[in-house]
Amino acid sequence: MSAYPYLAHWKEEISRSPNAIYMTLADALALSIRKGDLREGDRLPPQRTIAEYLGTNLTTVTRAFTEARRRGLIDATVGRGTFVRVGAGESHWRHTGPAVVDLTMNLPPIPQDPPLQRIIQSDIAAILKQQDLNSLMSYRVTGGTLEERQLGAKWIAPIIGQRRTDEILVSPGAQSALAAIVSTHTQPGDVIVTDRIAYPGIRTIAAQFDLILVGVDSDMEGMMPDQLDRVCAEHHPRLLYCIPTIHNPTTATMSLQRRKDILKVAQRHHLHIAEDDPYSLLMDNPLPALAALDHSRVSYVATLAKTLSPGLRTAYVALPNADMTRRVAAAIRAIALTNAGLLSALTARWMQTGQAHTILHAIQKELRLRQSIARRVLGEGHCMNPDGPHVWLKLPDWWGSADFVAYARRRGLALVPSTVFTISGEPPQRARIALGSAPDAASLEESLHGVLSVLQHKRSPGFADIV
Known part of the structure; x- marks a missing residue:
């Protein structure tokens, strides 16, 4: 294997990494490119050769190559092999130098208008005068206080309708909420179904929990029900992840009928839904969320990162019932513990005063x-x-x-x-x-x-x- 000395490094990375093997292998390939062990135009060994050397199966190497291709690191052509892509050595697509x-x-x-910096300065000063500093700087209850959950329920009510506070959680960001929901409904090796073109955050979560993502084709209204039905029949997924309104990145928004059709398929296959809804409140007249149409089947997440500011580190979560709320709260506690006190106080003040x-x-x-x-x-x-x-x-x-x-x-x-x-x-x-x-x-x-x-x-x- 002297012709491919970087494979020894890949094997070492796999042996010490807690992450899924295919993701570790893709990361190791990227590192070899950055270090110059692999150069643009270099041909990679056959996947079967790599699998035998690393002591893993061919499917894992194929998944790793698929991931590397998605990152723009490699190109593969039938009959020619797999090559390091032109431009792959430039840290892929991320900005590394001055940009306009x-x-x-x-x-x-x-x-x-209103001037956000001045508002934050004024409101933080008022909070520090009115509230105990020890409380603001201490650990807080996971899932938010009763008042914070009530404010959250009111904020998302235009999208999902009225909810009991024991079905609402406050999470330190949407990603931790989604990770908590996914981990509550799945076990390693389970399948999550999502759009074929999907928000990358769900890929991160799937890799962390060793889950398999299966993509569904979409049209201008988003995920197609007949394609979802076919995928469910073939793969028996445990969970559906979707962004029904202003999908990231395709911008597709499901019509009311499309939402109902997706829910019918989910009901037929006993499929729980994680509904990610960062953008509905940017619209004057948003459609009802899936969570409003099927209370018992949908876990709903609405972040403030896209409607107010990611700096607030706040998302509101609506669960089907109190038992599911307790389970997801326990998962959030394990993943992120709790929200930051000062940011929670600022968010609550904006909700109470109408500033939000x-x-x-x-x-x-x-x-x-x-x-x-x-x-x-x-x-x-x-x-x-x-x-x-x-x-x-x-x-x-x-x-x-x-x-x-x-x-x-x-x-x-x-x-x-x-x-x-x-x-x-x-x-x-x-x-x-x-x-x-x-x-x-x-x-x-x-x-x-x-x-x-x-x-x-x-x-x-x-x-x-x-x-």
């Missing part, structure tokens, strides 16, 4: 402005929602997703390729643009003109296929 604007992070824009809705309305207004700028600059043909925080950019035939993003980065623009979101199958010729992270509308417009110029640029010889 980093358009990778799906953040709500910071409103200037004032900030929300300012963010809605700014996002709609930014979506209109994106439509004007980029033109039609891309997936957009006028209330959403991102654009699912359609690429011309000559651009693959990873190569497009790598070239855009060289031009000072940081975007996210479709490979990051692809659960199975070929990544679409798409990239995601986050509109909220630009400091203002003018800088966003300047950056979008830069994106347009990259879209119109024909691929250079440096991005030709490796042969």
Whole structure:
């Protein structure tokens, strides 16, 4: 095996890592590229050879190669083999140098009216005067106090209807809530079904708990019920994960009928649903959540990270019953323990005074402005929602997703390729643009003109296929 000295490093990484073998193997491959042990254009050994050397099975190596391909690290062609991709040595798609604007992070824009910095300074000062510092800086009850859960129930009531407080939890962010829900409903080796193009956070959770993700095809209304039915019959999943409103990244929003049809399939296959709903409250008249249509089958998560600020580290969780609330609260306690006291106090104050809705309305207004700028600059043909925080950019035939993003980065623009979101199958010729992270509308417009110029640029010889 001297021809492939990096394999010894991969074997060592697998032996000491607690993570799933296929994810560790993909990480080790990426590290070999960054260190220069593997260079652009290098051909990798056959998967069977790798499996035999590492003492694992061929399926695990295939999953690792699939993951590496999604990250834009390798290319594989039948009859030619697998090669390190051009641009893979540049830390994939992540921004590592100066950029006009980093358009990778799906953040709500910071409103200037009302002035958020001044509001936070004033409210923190008031909280410190009115509340005991020891209480604010100490550990708190997992799942939130009764008052915090009541405020959370009121915040999400327009989407899911009225709920008892013993069905509501306050979680330190949506990711920990989703991890808690997933771990409550699954065991290692179980299948989770989701969109074929899905939010990457569910992949992180699945890898951590050694779960298998199976993707379902979608159309302009999101996940297709007949495809979900087929996948359920074939794979017998334990859980469905979905974002029914302004899907990340495709922007698809399920119609009311589509929501009902998805719930019928879930009922037929005794499938529990984890509903991730970061964006509904950005809309003036959102559709009812799946949790409103089927109280007993859906665990619902609504983060404040996309409607107010990720800095609050707060998400509201609605569970089917009090017993499930206790079980998910125990999982949150094991994963993240509790919310931060000072941030919880600030969030509660904004909810009580109405400041939260004032900030929300300012963010809605700014996002709609930014979506209109994106439509004007980029033109039609891309997936957009006028209330959403991102654009699912359609690429011309000559651009693959990873190569497009790598070239855009060289031009000072940081975007996210479709490979990051692809659960199975070929990544679409798409990239995601986050509109909220630009400091203002003018800088966003300047950056979008830069994106347009990259879209119109024909691929250079440096991005030709490796042969």
